[in-house]
Each structure stands twice: as C-alpha cells, then as structure tokens.
Amino acid sequence: MGANDMRASTRDSSEAVIVALGLTRRFGNVTAVDHLDLRVRRAEVYGFLGPNGCGKSTTIRMLCGLLTASEGSVRVLGHQLPVDAEAVKRRIGYMTQKFSLYEDLSVAENLEFLAAVYGLVGRNATARIAELFEQYHLGELRRQLAGTLSGGQKQRLALAGAVMHKPELLLLDEPTSAVDPQSRRDFWESLFKLADAGTTLLVSTHYMDEAERCHRLAILDRGRLVADGSPTELMADLPGMTLRVDSDQPRRLQEALAAEPHVLGVAQIGASLRVLTDRKDDGVAWLRDALKNVGVTADVEPTEPNLEDVFVAVTRGRKEDGQ
Amino acid sequence: MSAGRLFAVFRKELRQLSRDKLTFGMIIGIPTLQLLLFGFAINLDIRHLPAAVLDESNTWRSRELVAELASSQVLDFRQHVSSPQQIDNLLRSGDIGAAVVIPRDFEARLERGTEAAWQVMVNGSDQSVQAAARQLASFPLSSLQYRPGIAAVRPVEIVNFYNPERRAQINTVPGLIGVILTMTMTIFTGMAIVRERERGNMEMLIATPLSPLELTLGKVLPYVGIGLIQVTLILILGLLVFDVPVRGSLVDVYLAALVYIAATLSLGIFISTLAKTQFQAMQMAFFLFLPQILLSGFMFPYDGMPRFAQWIAEIFPLTHFLRLIRAVMLRGAGLGELWIELVTLIVFVMVMLAIAVRRFRKSLD
C-alpha cells in the first residue's frame, strides 16, 4: 500500500491523460452519465467502481470516442473529442466488457487481423504477435478457435489484442468478470506491468479487492461521481466510522442495529459484527448508548475501514438525499 | 483508405467464410438447385394447350390460319365446334384452355384491316395460359402477312425468334444468373455486415483505426469472387444440362456479371445500414427480391406489363441486367450496343453506396 502511494505521489505532477468536465450522456430520458468530472494522470491505474447500470461502460465508450457526449467536454491524450476521435483511436486500446474478438477465428488469426488493422506488417507483425503469445501465455492456444477458449483465456486474448499497438492509454471494461481468483491476480499483475512501462490504465470493476489495488479510483452511482481519490485517501475521508461489536447474541443485535438511524450497514463477520455508522468521531460513544437502549451488552471497538465501507457510505448517503 | 487494412478485413472474412459450412453450402447449393428447379419444373411456355376452333368463315384462308396455328404446337385443336355457346361450355368445364374464333366476314375484315380479323378466347384465370395466348397473338403468321398492319399485333417477340423451338430454358438460364446473384449476393452481404454488429465485434472495430469504407469493401470483396463462381457454375450447368449456348463473347458475359454483382452488393450494403439484426437484413433482402423477380421480365415479359409496372421495373437493377445478359448470351450482342444498361447499373451502384456511406457512422450512437 505504502509503495503504491509513493508512486502515486510522484505521478501527481505529471500531465493528465484524460480530462473530462461535466460529461453527460442521456438515452431518451435516462441519464446514464450525469455531469462527471474526471482527471486521469499518466501511468496510473485508475479504477471505476460502481454497481450495475451506474454508467461505467457508457463513460468508457465516451472516452474512447465510440459514443458522443450529450453535454460536457472530454480531452484524451491532448485530443478534443469527438472531433479528434480518429487520432485518439490510434493511441488507445479498448477492451470491451463483452468478448468482441472473432469466435470463429483462431487465437493467432485474431491477433494477425488486429496487427494488420494497426498497420503492423511482415516481420514486425510476426515479432509483435510472438511477443504477445509469450507475455500472455497464448502460444499453446494459437490454433484454437477463440470461441472455444475458457473465460480466463478469452480475457488474456482480449488484452493481448487491445495492447497490440502498444497504446499509451488502455481502457478496460470489467476485464475480470468471468475469471477465477487466481487468474484475476495474474491478470492484475499484467496490468501493473503495463503501468510500470508507462501505460495509463482505466479499469472498471465491481470487485473491492481490485479497486483497492488501483492508484486512484472513482466511485460512480447512478451516473454520478460520488467520491474519488486514492484508496487510502478515500478510507481516511470515510464520512463515518467502522466499529467492531462482539456480543453473545450477534443475530439479535444485527436486527436491532439495522433499524437504528445513523447505521449505514451491519455485517456479521464470524462471531462479531461490523457496523458502519455515519457518526464521524463520536461513533464509539454513540454506539455504546445505542446498545444500552437495545438492552444488549457488547464490546465496541473502532476498526480499520475498508473500501467497501467507503462504497456503502457514499452510495447510501446519496440514496437518502434522493428520497 | 489503406490497402493493408482493407486486405486484413478481406482475409479475415475469407477465413470466416471458409468455416461457415452453411453459407458455403448455399453458395454452391442455391445456384444448382434453382437452375435445375427452374429448368425442369417451371416451364413458362405452354405447349399443347387443349383448344377448340369455331370457323364460321370456312374459306381456304381461314383453314390455312388454323393449320398454321396448329403447327405452332401451342394449341392443340381437339374440337371443331359450330356455335359460340359450345365454346363457352367447353371453357367453363375446363375441357379446353383456349379457343380460336374466325368470324363469317373474316376475309372482308382482312381486306379492311381496321378491326381484329380473328379472336383467341382464353381461360383468363390461368396466368400462364393468358401469357401463351398473348404470345400466340404476336406470332408471325404468314397466312395473314399479305397485308401489312393487319394482324394489329406487336412485332415478333425476340424470344421466339431466337428460340425457334420455344424452349423456356433458353430464356430462363441467362435470367437465372441475374436472379441467383440478386438473391445470394444481397442476402450474404447484408447479413455479413450486420453480423459484426449483432455479435458485438463492431464495438471493438470502431475503437480501431479501421474506416467504414475499408471495413465494408473488405467484407464484400470475397463475395465478388463468390458471385463469379456462381456465374460460372450456372453457365456450365446451363450448357451441360439444358444446352443453353453463349452466343456473345464470354468476356462480355463476365463483365456484365461483374457490374451486376457490384449492384447487388451495393444493395446489400445499403440494407446493412438499415437492419439491426441478421434476420432483419434477410427479410429486407427478400422484400426487395420479390418485386424484382416479378417485374424485371424474368417471370413475365416486360412488354406485356402495364406502363406503371414498367416504370417500377426500370428502377430495379435486375431489369437492366436481364436485358444485358440475354442480349449477350442469346443474341450475341456486344456490351457496346448496350451501354445504356451498363451505365444505368453503374449509376445505381454509386447512388446506393453514396446513401450507405452517409448512413454508416463510425460510432455506437
């Protein structure tokens, strides 16, 4: 964690690769993305965290120049979108949420096609493809049809295709949704290798553990940016507090606390409860009072917040605004 | 526009095609099946239609007319009747499909030349019988020819002149080249382009430097080759099975086919900009295919159609191609004599492509 922070701070001074201001996209009367402000710096891994339908894919598509914004402005790699969309497309890689290479072509044929599309010919193409086979462990699968690959193999192929032309900016839309935990870790190793080599990455995800690995991340909820910063910043700025409660009646206590105002979430972890409250500093005292009212004796200790707490706190807060 | 990217798409499409057994089968299967079907089963020219004759004139000239009509083999005179009432009954009962009536003043009418001298009555409820009668009415009958203008019919139809045995296949096989290309090319290209969108490949393609033109051309180019293979297949089968000759130059046949392939492909491309799914693309292709097959002159003679239908037919590329290919294959004409048809087809291609390019936007909006 500390190493990541150090790297992130040296990046602060470097230029912004993506700058979006007031980015908005409507489909009919649905506002999929609502006045989003974003700044992604060079060579960082920037995460997009949010539930289904919060507008992650729509935002990424606008950043690639695939969709035009209804409102707002976007600059990607110094190019204004959508006017300079074609220039942007040469310099970015995009990995779609759904597998979008050809299922009826083999692994090698898919990569040959992409190499040619990106203007790699002859020996250059062969060399680059061999390199990608090596990097993403695709060599043995080269003759297999892409449609018959496993989920994890497909993701590797899609990543290899997206980095064919060594893009400066790589946008990945939920790249690990169909992948087992080990493959997910390996996949993230590949992403960090790319970042170390100077590639900027924007990754959308549902997974907290993945979000936690990002240098910085944005939390989206119903099209809006509800929080952004590095994971440590976000956890430090948690608008509330996380408490550990040990008692001999955890189930009863959980029900009682869930009904309590100021409680954003209660989760049972083993024999103890993890309580998220929106009380900032007086959380411990407040909860002890609350427990007295319920009539249960329990130990209350403050505990380290995690990203999930941040996520629940910022999205719950907005739900109550809305109601 | 980059040749490398165009070729990349072309090669990819060929590879996909070679794995798509169904499409591959259709490429060979459709022409073969259609040719045999149309060639053997559908005989648009009628022969030996049971008929009756009512000869009230009963002169040597009227008898000569009847003999000549009989020798055309279109009508098979089974009955000589003596009153119009009998003809009515026979037609109604279905015993005959047509009747020839020669009035008492047949010779006088021929002299005057102002009104029809004789009549063919047909069972009009049968389209093909009607067509046969119309053909018969335009048949050059030497017994009537001593006075010009009398027969009050159009000049000889080319089909009969170049097809003395009145064999349907002679006319049908060249027409089939057009029909089969219309069907397969339009459907295949329409579906091939829509497939990229339906399967989600388009989202990946749009994010690359590939231009719409490179994508479209690269995708349809393999079909040009496939179209030419189909033309060759029909020509060979036509020659071997039905003895249909190529009287003009083979180069002209292929040039005309090439221009027509371009027309059908451009129609397919246009469809692909409208359709959201492969199924829709197929429906639209069929929707455009039906009127073409009916109005182009493939099924029914162009000259026999009402003016309004003829105007519509002029819009269809198949109409123009049929004129081209029949002229070259059956009459030995050169393409130079038919430049108007060629130019019309080329204009059609350009208009379709212009519309398609305007509609095809490189985004997901």
Ligand SMILES: Nc1ncnc2c1ncn2[C@@H]1O[C@H](COP(=O)(O)OP(=O)(O)OP(=O)(O)O)[C@@H](O)[C@H]1O
């Ligand atoms: N082409 C479209 N037409 C209409 N509505 C759309 C379209 N694309 C997206 N939407 C709507 O916009 C909203 C955001 O969709 P989006 O795909 O961006 O969500 P997401 O965050 O990527 O979700 P997921 O995690 O499920 O992929 C949704 O309500 C969706 O229904």
Ligand SMILES: [Mg+2]
């Ligand atoms: Mg999505």
